[in-house]
Amino acid sequence: MMNTETNYWFFEEVNFVNIFCPQRIVELDDQIEHREYQKNDSVYTIGEPSEYVYIVKQGRVKVGMYSEDGKEIVKTILTPGEVFGEMALTGEDSHRDFAVVLDNDTIVCPMTLDDMRARMADNQELSLSIFKLVGKRMQKLERRIELLISKDARTRVTEFLRDMAQEKGRKVGFETMIPNHLKHQDIASLTGTSRQTVTTILNELKEKNIINFDRRKILIRDLELLR
Secondary structure, eight states: OOOHHHHSOOOSOSSSSOSSOGGGOOGGGGTSOOEEEOTTOEEEOTTSBOOEEEEEEESOEEEEEEOTTSOEEEEEEEOTTOEEOGGGGGTOOBOSSEEEEOSTTEEEEEEEHHHHHHHHHHOHHHHHHHHHHHHHHHHHHHHHHHHHHHOOHHHHHHHHHHHHHHHHOEEETTEEEEEOOOOHHHHHHHHTSOHHHHHHHHHHHHHTTSEEEOSSEEEESOGGGGO
16 A cells, blocks of 8 residues: 555645645655746647646646637636646546646646556545545536526625635634635636626625735635625
8 A cells, every 4th residue: 555645745635626735745746747837838728638637736727618709718727736637537538628827937747647547546535536526626617607697796706705715715713714826817717707897896895894805815704794
């Protein structure tokens, strides 16, 4: 049985966001390939062979696709510790989406499918977490589609904040703190709104003392008030 603490990315917690923790890479850190990208560089494009599972070590990566009329649809924006390209493990031969880097000096670690499958075979917790990752992302995408079809811009933004709080939030007393890696334009892309709309809604929530935010964090004072 592979020793998980000395052979690969250490589990911080088992959920679909923090499967791996780049802050606690151990001995294999020197053995895993690291690729450095600059802003707007492509990690992979639609139609390229699905040969790797990727882990964001530093920076941010946008994953998206295009509608029939050529409009970009942002599926997710990934931050350090998050995994993408996981559909290759389900039998996807070529990418149905694209992955583009959003920040300079972004570091991505690609792992071959054989390497990842070997690790999954040696560690049940990792295997279950990968399958949970796939399922959760599919549910999240379905929820986004439902919100885009049936909800107004304000509801989409407030529901986005609630989802972020559940996925990445940390309790600070009665409040919930979310590390903020997203710009207003990023939130707009993920909620099908405009940057100006997002800014207006966030400022209104701040004025009502429901949230507070700066460049590093979003503090939700009461999740129930976001309903």
